Amino acid sequence: MRGINVISNNLSVNHGFVTDRSIDSQSLLEMVNSARKDCAESMVHNNVFVERIKDELDGETYKIFVGQKNGATIDIVEMSIKQALRVAARESKAVRRALVDKLEAMQEAYIQKRRSGSGLVEYRLAKADQLRAQALERNLASARELMAMCPNLSESANQVIVASLVNPLLGQAVVPLPVLKEHYYSASEVGEMLDVSANKIGRIANAHNLKTEQYGKFFLDKSAHSSKQVEAFRYNTNGVAALRQLLHGTEVA
Structure with a gap:
């Protein structure tokens, strides 16, 4: 993970710094706690909030x-x-919506106040940021819905979902793709290895409760019969060995 690139200044400063392009943590914290109060949620202390910011912007x-x-x-x-x-x-969700609305309204107010011929480029850039923020909110909601529909997905599979929906909007790998330390095989691949059909591999795995973390992981895959995305179990070397034993009574060569 990359280190935080922080510009530090030890001079004492007052808070309350807000423009159409930047904001300080104290001003944002006031907005957060105001929204939390409206949603009957507990307040956040400054030290906790600053640590949360540092973690998010790592x-x-x-x-x-x-x-x-x-x-x-x-x-x-x-x-x-x-x-x-x-x-x-x-x-x-409730606090987030209120905050996004306030931040966007704040941006729009500053833009309207400062708009001029020379400020047109800034206005367009700020508007693009607003649209990206709205798209990010929609994509995060889509990711949550997809993960809720596929509760058996592994943590790495869920991370791939979030990364694929968030990173393109932000233009950088904010959510890193997981590194798989071992190879996983589809039912079709295992079927080819063991000279049986993919359906038979699935039936045997279900009958002997092999679809567990010991033998593989659930990944998101395209349905063979439609454009929908579905959970698909992929087998690790332990899974292949167990299926080979059940089918042929032999260990992995």
């Missing part, structure tokens, strides 16, 4: 300052609106 460039609040020294993070939208995505 590997990215942002600014962090030392500030003052109620006489205490605190960290204040300055981030882009796009980064703030991703931090907001960690909240519950």
Whole structure:
């Protein structure tokens, strides 16, 4: 994982820094806690919120300052609106919607206030960020629905779903693709290896309860009979060995 690229400044600063392109953590925290209060959720403390921001923006460039609040020294993070939208995505569904609406309204207000011939490019860029944020919310909802419909999928398969829907919108691998340490074989591939049909492999696996983590994993695959995506079990070397034993009474060569 890449290290955080942080621009640090030890001068004491006041919070409340908000523009059409950036926002500081104190201003965002006020918005978060206001939305949480409206949704009857508990408040978030500054230290917890700053750690959450650092974790979400790990590997990215942002600014962090030392500030003052109620006489205490605190960290204040300055981030882009796009980064703030991703931090907001960690909240519950109700709070997230309120935050996205507020951030977009805030952007729009600044853009309208500053719009001019020279500000047209900035307006278009900010509008594109808004559209990406809306698309990100829709894609995250689609990912949750898909994972709910396929409850047997492995953690790595779920990670692939989220990565494929989120990374293209953000233009970078925010959600890394999992690294598979062993090869997994489809029922068709195992059938070819053992000289039987894929259907027979599936029947034997079901009859002997082989579709477990010991023998493989569930992955998302295209249905053979439609364009829908379905859960499909793929077998590891243990699964192939177990099927070979059941079919032919021999161990793996």
